[in-house]
Amino acid sequence: MEEEEEKKGESASSDGARPWQSYHTVYTNAKAGMEGVDKEKVQRVVYEMSKGSKYFENEERKEAFIRQKIERMRARSAKLTAAELAHYQTVADKRILELEATRDLSKVWLHVDMDAFYAAVETLSDPSLKGRPMAVGGMSMISTANYEARRFGVRAAMPGFIARKLCPELVFVPVDFEKYTYYSGLTRKVFQRYDPNFIAASLDEAYLDITEVCKERGVSAGEVAEELRNTVFGETGLTCSAGVAANRLLAKIGGIGKVTEHILTDVFGISTCEEMLQKGGYLCSLFSRSSADFFLSVGLGIGGTDPPQMRLRKSISNERTFQATDNEALLYQKLDELAELLSSDMQKEGLHGRTLTLKLKTSSFEVRTRALTLQNYISSRDDIYKHASKLLKAELPISLRLIGLRVSQFKEDKVGAPSDPTQKTLLSFMSADASGNFIKGQSSLGSETSNTLSMNDLGDDISVETHEMIDSESENPLVQNDASDPTRSCTWIEFAGKTEGMHEHVNDSTMDKTDAFIEKSDPKSHQLENPNGRGQDSSLPHTSETSSCLNQKDNDHYLLQGETSSRHEEQVLWINDYECSLCGIELPSSFVEERQEHADFHLAERLQKEESGMDSRTLIAGKRYHSLAYLRLVSGRHRSRLKAKINTRSASHCLRTDIFR
DNA sequence: GGAGTAAGGGCTG
DNA sequence: AAAGCCAGCCCTTACTCC
Numbered sequence: 001m002e003e004e005e006e007k008k009g010e011s012a013s014s015d016g017a018r019p020w021q022s023y024h025t026v027y028t029n030a031k032a033g034m035e036g037v038d039k040e041k042v043q044r045v046v047y048e049m050s051k052g053s054k055y056f057e058n059e060e061r062k063e064a065f066i067r068q069k070i071e072r073m074r075a076r077s078a079k080l081t082a083a084e085l086a087h088y089q090t091v092a093d094k095r096i097l098e099l100e101a102t103r104d105l106s107k108v109w110l111h112v113d114m115d116a117f118y119a120a121v122e123t124l125s126d127p128s129l130k131g132r133p134m135a136v137g138g139m140s141m142i143s144t145a146n147y148e149a150r151r152f153g154v155r156a157a158m159p160g161f162i163a164r165k166l167c168p169e170l171v172f173v174p175v176d177f178e179k180y181t182y183y184s185g186l187t188r189k190v191f192q193r194y195d196p197n198f199i200a201a202s203l204d205e206a207y208l209d210i211t212e213v214c215k216e217r218g219v220s221a222g223e224v225a226e227e228l229r230n231t232v233f234g235e236t237g238l239t240c241s242a243g244v245a246a247n248r249l250l251a252k253i254g255g256i257g258k259v260t261e262h263i264l265t266d267v268f269g270i271s272t273c274e275e276m277l278q279k280g281g282y283l284c285s286l287f288s289r290s291s292a293d294f295f296l297s298v299g300l301g302i303g304g305t306d307p308p309q310m311r312l313r314k315s316i317s318n319e320r321t322f323q324a325t326d327n328e329a330l331l332y333q334k335l336d337e338l339a340e341l342l343s344s345d346m347q348k349e350g351l352h353g354r355t356l357t358l359k360l361k362t363s364s365f366e367v368r369t370r371a372l373t374l375q376n377y378i379s380s381r382d383d384i385y386k387h388a389s390k391l392l393k394a395e396l397p398i399s400l401r402l403i404g405l406r407v408s409q410f411k412e413d414k415v416g417a418p419s420d421p422t423q424k425t426l427l428s429f430m431s432a433d434a435s436g437n438f439i440k441g442q443s444s445l446g447s448e449t450s451n452t453l454s455m456n457d458l459g460d461d462i463s464v465e466t467h468e469m470i471d472s473e474s475e476n477p478l479v480q481n482d483a484s485d486p487t488r489s490c491t492w493i494e495f496a497g498k499t500e501g502m503h504e505h506v507n508d509s510t511m512d513k514t515d516a517f518i519e520k521s522d523p524k525s526h527q528l529e530n531p532n533g534r535g536q537d538s539s540l541p542h543t544s545e546t547s548s549c550l551n552q553k554d555n556d557h558y559l560l561q562g563e564t565s566s567r568h569e570e571q572v573l574w575i576n577d578y579e580c581s582l583c584g585i586e587l588p589s590s591f592v593e594e595r596q597e598h599a600d601f602h603l604a605e606r607l608q609k610e611e612s613g614m615d616s617r618t619l620i621a622g623k624r625y626h627s628l629a630y631l632r633l634v635s636g637r638h639r640s641r642l643k644a645k646i647n648t649r650s651a652s653h654c655l656r657t658d659i660f661r
Numbered sequence: 662g663g664a665g666t667a668a669g670g671g672c673t674g
Numbered sequence: 675a676a677a678g679c680c681a682g683c684c685c686t687t688a689c690t691c692c
Contacts, residue, residue, distance in 0.1 A: 055677050062671095141678045159677040202674075257673050288685070314682070321678060355667085365677085371668055404679090 020047030023056075024063060026258050027158055032115070032241070033150035042153035042166060049162045058365035066259055073267045073286055085281050092280030096296055104247070104305040108221045110194070110208040111243040111251035112228065114187060117204035119146035120238050121183045122173045134171040135163055140321075143175055180204075186236045194228060199248075207248050207304075248304025255294065264295075273299045316351060317359075318342050319404025324363035326399035335392055336385055338405045343381035352377035352411040356384065358391040359404030370395065377411045 020043045027046055028039040050056040080088075114120065118136040123129045123146065133149035135142045139160035149155075152167035164170050184203040191198045195208040210224050217224075225242040232240050245251040256264070264270040267286075268279050276283070276299030284292045297303045318341050322334060346352070356378070357371040370391045378384060388405055 050677085053677080059677095137678085138676095140676055143678080157678080161676050205674085254674065255672090259672060290684075294684095311682090315680090317680065319679065357668090367670080369669060373667065402678090406681090 018044075019051075020044045023047045023050070023059070024258065024262070027153065027155060029258075031150065031155055033147040034153070034155065037151065037153045039153075045153075045165050046158075046162055049159075049165055054364050066262060070263055070266050073263065076286055077267060077282055080282075080285055084285065088285035089281030092277075092284045092292070092296065095284065095293065096277060096280060096300065099293070099297055099300055099302055103300070103302050106211065107209060107246060107305045108211045108214055109245055109248050109251045109304070110210050110221065110225055110228070111245070111248065112187075112191065112206050112208065112232075112240050113242075113252070114204035114238055114240045116144055116146045116150075117183075117238070118144040118175065118180055119149075119173075121180055122176075124183075124237050125179065126173075129171060129173070132171055133167050133169060134173060135160065136173050136175055138172060138174065139164075183236055183238065187232055187238065187240070190228065190232050190235055193231075194224065207251065246305070247302065249298065250301050251304075253298065256298070273301065275299075313349070313351070313410070315406050315408035316342065316346055316349070316353070317357075317404060317406035318345065319359055319402055321361070321402045324399055324401040326363075326397060328396060331392065331396075331398075331400060331403065332389060334403050335388055335405075336381075338403060339385035339388055340381045342405050342407065343379060343384055346379045346407060351407070352379045353407035353409050354378065354411075355407065355409040356387050356391070357404075357406040357408070358388050359402070359406065360392075360395060360398070360400055361402035363399040363401050365401075368395070373409065378407070 023043070023046070025043070025046055028037075028042055050059070119134055122134070122136055129146075131148065133146065133152060133154065135145040135149050135154055137143045137160055142154065142156060142158050142160050142163055144156050145154040145158075145163070149163070149167055149170055152163075152170070154163040154167050154170060160172060180203050187204075188198075188200065188206070191200075191206050191208055194210055194213050197209070199207040201207065208228075210221060213219075213224055214221055219227075221244040225244055229240055229242055232238060243251045264276075268275075268282050270276055270279055276295055280292075280296055280299070283295050287295065318338055320334065320338060325331065354375070354377050355371060355373045357369050360368045360370070362368070372387060372391060374387065378387070384405065384407070392403075
C-alpha cells in the first residue's frame, strides 16, 4: 500500500479520483489489533473528515515541505559520482564492521507493553465496557482505543470526531491519569522483582534486563516472559505483551516514524533492515554520522544493551490547547495560568532553570518556539510570567490555539550534587590557568561544561553523565551577584517597527532572518557612519556622573553593585524621543523598561569591547566613553555583528558576564 | 577552522 | 464544530572564542 501511495503522493492533484491516497497519516500503519482493518476506507474517511480544515491545510504544507526535502535528497543522491559512492560504501562497510564488533549478545532484554492500557484500566473499573468498542479521550483527541474499536480503524492520536465516523457506536470515556498512574504502579512492582533497575519508558511500557533472572533460575527468557505476564495479570487484572531480545532495539524497534519511513522508502527504496545495510553508502553520504550510525545499527539490529542510565530531567514544560483567539488579554491570561502551573510543578521538584521557551501554535496550526536564556535561575510564577510575556509580546498580534512554556538548563543542586564539585571545577579551572585568565573563566558564567560525576551521594555507583553549571549564583566569593537581573532578551526589538516581515521568514529558513534585518537596518548604520548624518548631531550628553560611573569599571564597583540602568540610558540619545541614536531602533518613551534594557545592551557592547581590548587600540584617548565616537571607530565587522546579534534575538544585555570577557 | 553555545524547527514515542 | 500533552534528541544556522 505504501508504495502505491508514494507514487501517487508525488502530486496531490494528480490523483483526483482517489485524492485521499495522497493524504499521509499514521492511522493506517500496523498496530496491534488492527489486522484486517479496511485501510482504504479508513484513509478515505480520515480524508473526508479532514479536508478543507486548517489542520488539513497545515498537513499539506508539511507534506509539501517533506516532498521538497525528499527531492533535495534525491538530487544529492543522483549527483553522487561512482567514485564518491564507492568511497562512502567503504565507509559504511567499515562502520558496519565496527558496529558489529560492539554487538553484545550477553544480555536478555524484555520489552513489556501493557495492552491498550488506559482502555483496559477503564474496563476494569467499569466492566460494562467489556466487549464494546471504546476509546479513552474526547471528541477532539483519543488517547487509547480498545481492540474492539481498533477493528474499525480507531486508534490513539486520532481525533474523536473522526473515530466516531469510523465507528458510530464508539463509547468515549474521559481520561483519568490518577487511575492509570495507580495501575502503572502495580505493574511496576511486578517488573521490579525481575529487574530492580528496569527502565520505565512510559506509564505502560518498560524494558527489563532479565539476564540475571534467567541465569540464576536456569529458565529461558520465554518462560520468564510468560511468568511475568501471568503475574501482572494476577496482580492487576491487566494483560500485557512481552518481547524478548538481546537488546532493547530488537525487543522493540523504534525511532523510525512516518517521515523517516517516507524518506527511506522514497529516496533510497529502503524498507527492510537488509536494504538498510545494502544502501549504507548512500546513508553515509547523505546523513550525518550519528544518523547514519543509527540507521546502520537498526539494519544490524544492534543497540540498547547498555545498563540503564540514571536519566536526569532536562526540561519541564506544559502546554494547553484552547479555542483559537487573538484576544490579547485572553492570551496573557492563558500565559499566566501556564506560568503558575509550571512554577508549581517546578517547585514540587525543586527545579530552577535559566532557559525559558515559549511555544505557540497559531490558529493555522503553525508551531513556533521562542526562547531566551537568562543570567539568573528562575522558578517563580512571577519570573516565568514576566519573561514569557515579553516573548509573547514580540509575536503580537497573533491568533493562537495553543500556548506552551518550557524551562530548561537547570541549576544542578537539585540532583543532590553537592556544591563542592562546582567549586572544585571552578577552582581547578583557575589553577589550571592561573595567569590571570581567571577573568576569562568567568566569562563562562552560566555556561555548561559536561562532566562525569560519580553519584555516590545517591547511594549507587552509577556514573552519570551530568551537566555542571558554573552559575552566577555559585558560592564562589569571586563571583558576585548582580541584583539587576539582566536578561538575554530581545523584547525591545518588537518596538523597532523593523520586524514586520521577519516572522514570515522565521519558519522558512534561518538564513532569511539576518538578511532581512540587515537590509532594513543598513540605512541607519550608514547614517551613523556619515559624519554629516543625523548620528553626528546626536552627540551624547556626557555628564560627569556618567563619566565617573563608567570610569569606575576597572575596580568592578560599578557593575558588581548591580547599578540600575537609569544611568546607562544617558548614553543613548532618543532622537525625536523615539529613535535610538546608536542603532536606529525605535522605542516610544512610554517603554521605560525596554529603553533601559536597550541602553544596557549598548553599554554592555561597549564595555565588552573595552575589556577585550580588540578595538580599544583604535580608540582616541579621552573619547573612549563617547558612544557615538566609539561606535564610529569600531570596525564595520563589529557593527554587522551587532545587528546580526540583535536580529537573531540573542542580543545580550548581560552586563556582568560581558564585562568579564 | 573547529569547538562551544544558543535558538528554532522537527521527529518520535 | 472538532486534530493532545510531554520529554528527549537531532539537525541547521548563526555567532563567538580560541
